[in-house]
Amino acid sequence: MAFLEVKNIKKSFANTEVLKGIDFSLEKGQVLSIIGSSGSGKTTLLRCINFLEKPDDGEIAVGGETVMDKQAREDQLSEQELRRRRLHFGLVFQSFNLFPQYTAKGNLTLAAELQAKERLKAQRLHKNRDVVEAEMKEISDRADAILSRMELSDKAGQYPCQLSGGQCQRVAIARALMLDPEVLCFDEPTSALDPELTEEVLRVIRSLRDENRTMIIVTHEMEFARNVSDKVIFMADGVIEEQGTPDEVFGNPQSEKTRQFLAHDKK
Ligand SMILES: Nc1ncnc2c1ncn2[C@@H]1O[C@H](COP(=O)(O)OP(=O)(O)OP(=O)(O)O)[C@@H](O)[C@H]1O
Numbered sequence: 216m217a218f219l220e221v222k223n224i225k226k227s228f229a230n231t232e233v234l235k236g237i238d239f240s241l242e243k244g245q246v247l248s249i250i251g252s253s254g255s256g257k258t259t260l261l262r263c264i265n266f267l268e269k270p271d272d273g274e275i276a277v278g279g280e281t282v283m284d285k286q287a288r289e290d291q292l293s294e295q296e297l298r299r300r301r302l303h304f305g306l307v308f309q310s311f312n313l314f315p316q317y318t319a320k321g322n323l324t325l326a327a328e329l330q331a332k333e334r335l336k337a338q339r340l341h342k343n344r345d346v347v348e349a350e351m352k353e354i355s356d357r358a359d360a361i362l363s364r365m366e367l368s369d370k371a372g373q374y375p376c377q378l379s380g381g382q383c384q385r386v387a388i389a390r391a392l393m394l395d396p397e398v399l400c401f402d403e404p405t406s407a408l409d410p411e412l413t414e415e416v417l418r419v420i421r422s423l424r425d426e427n428r429t430m431i432i433v434t435h436e437m438e439f440a441r442n443v444s445d446k447v448i449f450m451a452d453g454v455i456e457e458q459g460t461p462d463e464v465f466g467n468p469q470s471e472k473t474r475q476f477l478a479h480d481k482k
């Protein structure tokens with residue numbers, strides 16, 4: 216069994232079947248790129264994997280644990296259990312989705328602080344000031360370390376509107392890293408950025424790959440996908456039209472649809 220197993224994911228909106236049964240697997244530390252034309256279902260797939268959308272069918276397992284199984288009756292799962300399962304995944308959005316009223320560092324610490332407070336409350340430690348302060352300090356130190364890794368230390372106190380697009384996207388990546396997801400997903404992380412800002416974000420993603428972070432990246436940057444990935448999926452009309460190594464998919468595509476898509480992209 217692979218580290219990440221995604222089986223038979225199906226999703227319809229009204230009468231339109233957007234995902235028609237998606238199957239793939241990924242080993243720990245591998246990078247998967249998903250390419251495909253607009254409307255093929257890439258974002259919907261990422262949203263299903265990240266529990267932001269409920270698939271109609273399918274199963275997802277991470278590290279041997281089934282985190283989603285539509286065949287099992289999971290409607291009764293508590294909100295807390297759902298949140299715990301969601302934490303296996305992190306998603307970085309195309310448009311950053313930072314909280315505008317929080318500083319860069321505030322964006323990193325917010326979720327971790329809420330999580331810690333909830334845990335301390337469950338352990339009945341939330342009124343113990345020393346314990347709470349130690350916990351908050353640990354979160355603050357962790358945020359500082361991640362901001363430093365992202366070369367954003369000097370931006371910690373700035374608000375999103377005071378940052379460039381590339382810096383915002385690096386804050387968004389840092390925020391996702393704060394919760395240390397087992398699989399980090401990106402939905403076109405550079406498509407809202409100018410070419411020079413794109414490079415700084417791609418550099419960060421490459422460095423995460425070098426640290427063996429398991430990642431799924433939806434991207435239109437074909438050159439990048441070819442260089443950074445262990446595996447590439449080409450999606451068309453809600454199905455995986457072709458998958459393989461970058462050399463297979465980019466160098467020797469088997470499907471006519473893949474060939475057309477790649478030829479069009481070169482123009
Ligand atoms: N919430 C929704 N309600 C209805 N239809 C939706 C919804 N979300 C997505 N769709 C439809 O599902 C299809 C796939 O959309 P999706 O956003 O997954 O495509 P995509 O591959 O990410 O495209 P792009 O490259 O443009 O981002 C589209 O036809 C879209 O209109």
Ligand SMILES: [Mg+2]
Pocket residue numbers: 257258259402
């Ligand atoms: Mg999309």
